[in-house]
Structures are given as C-alpha cells and as structure tokens.
Amino acid sequence: MRTAFFVDGYNVFYGLLAGTPYKWLNLKGLLGHVAHIENPQNSLISVDYFTSSVKPELATRGRVSKEAQDTYVRALKATNVAVHYGRHKLEPAKAPRFIDRKTAASRQDKIDIWKLEEKETDVHIAISMYRTAARQAKLHFHEQIEQLVLVSSDTDMTPALRAIREDFPDIRVGVILPHRAELNRPSPGSLKEHSHWMRRVVTSEELQSHQFPVRVATHKAPAIKPDYW
Numbered sequence: 001m002r003t004a005f006f007v008d009g010y011n012v013f014y015g016l017l018a019g020t021p022y023k024w025l026n027l028k029g030l031l032g033h034v035a036h037i038e039n040p041q042n043s044l045i046s047v048d049y050f051t052s053s054v055k056p057e058l059a060t061r062g063r064v065s066k067e068a069q070d071t072y073v074r075a076l077k078a079t080n081v082a083v084h085y086g087r088h089k090l091e092p093a094k095a096p097r098f099i100d101r102k103t104a105a106s107r108q109d110k111i112d113i114w115k116l117e118e119k120e121t122d123v124h125i126a127i128s129m130y131r132t133a134a135r136q137a138k139l140h141f142h143e144q145i146e147q148l149v150l151v152s153s154d155t156d157m158t159p160a161l162r163a164i165r166e167d168f169p170d171i172r173v174g175v176i177l178p179h180r181a182e183l184n185r186p187s188p189g190s191l192k193e194h195s196h197w198m199r200r201v202v203t204s205e206e207l208q209s210h211q212f213p214v215r216v217a218t219h220k221a222p223a224i225k226p227d228y229w
Contacts, residue, residue: 003145007049028081035149147172161191176198
C-alpha cells in the first residue's frame with residue numbers, strides 16, 4: 001500500500017524527542033518501520049516534514065539551537081524528506097500569575113508576558129494532505145497514493161481527517177501519535193474517530209534503533225550530529 005506521511009515537526013520534537021538522547025532521528029527509517037508493523041504491505045513513498053525555524057533569542061542555547069535544527073534539516077533532506085517551514089509569532093499578551101501549584105490560576109491576577117506561537121503549520125499540513133488526496137484521481141493506478149498518515153497528536157487536524165475520509169473514501173488514513181510509551185499520554189479520541197488505524201506510542205528501543213550515523217552525507221558538506229545531542 002503506497003503511503004505518504006505528513007509530520008508535525010514541533011509535535012514530534014516536544015512529544016517524542018525532547019529530553020532524550022534520540023534527537024538525531026532517522027525519521028524516514030522510523031516511519032517505514034512503523035508502517036511495516038501496521039501492515040507488511042505498506043510501502044513508504046514520501047515524507048513531508050513541517051516545522052518553524054528556531055528563534056535564537058528565545059532558544060535555550062541561542063544560536064547553537066538554531067544551528068542544530070538547521071543541521072538536522074539537512075540530514076532529513078539528504079534522505080529525501082521534504083521540509084516545509086511555517087513561522088513563529090511573538091507578541092505581548094497577559095496570563096494568570098503563577099504562585100505555586102496549590103494556588104489556582106485567577107483571571108483577576110494577570111501579568112504581562114511574551115506569547116510565542118507557531119503559525120501556519122497546522123493549515124499547511126491539512127492543505128497538503130487534502131491536496132494529495134485530491135490529486136490521486138488524475139494519476140495512473142500504479143502511481144496513486146493509497147494511504148495518508150498523519151504524525152501528530154494535535155486535535156486541530158481533526159477537521160482535515162474528517163474531510164479526507166468523507167471526500168476520498170478509497171484512501172486509507174492512519175495516525176501515529178508522537179508519544180513515548182513511558183509518558184502514558186491519552187490518545188486524542190477525535191483523531192482516532194477519523195482514522196482507520198492509530199499507533200499510540202513509539203518505544204525508546206525504536207527511537208534508539210533508528211538514529212542517523214554521526215555524519216550524514218549531503219550534496220555539500222556532511223551534516224554532523226550536534227555535540228550536545
């Protein structure tokens with residue numbers, strides 16, 4: 001079954017990789033592995049990865065964090081992963097003051113904050129999935145994508161999955177949640193409702209066995225795993 005993957009990079013990083021030694025993830029290798037476990041007849045045709053560029057002034061390691069992201073993107077592209085960028089929007093906002101965990105948040109006690117939001121990614125993924133589904137009718141049968149797989153736990157994607165299921169009933173829809181098994185996170189019911197199958201967790205063993213080599217060959221200089229990863 002010819003399969004196309006659509007990956008929310010922000011969701012994958014914070015749901016699966018942050019705080020682990022597995023950030024140098026061979027994404028295409030991992031997704032091919034999961035697809036094969038779900039159905040040995042699955043074949044990975046494409047991977048589209050959606051992210052936003054790190055803002056050095058807000059990153060924990062500043063410019064180093066941005067350089068690490070850029071290096072990882074080069075490694076992804078070297079394995080024919082298509083990378084698409086959204087953007088971050090930083091604007092002033094107000095939020096309830098944090099006192100301690102025993103004290104509830106109050107709308108009457110707010111402070112000024114900077115609010116950082118990732119923009120365009122959800123819409124870009126949704127449109128890309130829908131347009132991919134719509135294009136299949138114009139292709140020869142042996143070229144057609146038979147399955148779309150979303151790699152995200154973001155319920156904002158529910159309307160897109162619902163529309164694809166309704167408008168293109170011959171296309172199979174899967175969801176891989178970027179959740180580590182040990183975190184025991186709940187599965188979004190709305191995504192499950194509008195997919196044919198859902199992979200709920202990715203194990204540490206799977207992450208460990210699908211890492212890039214330290215040096216990944218590219219068309220120019222090799223992409224080298226960041227030291228602190």
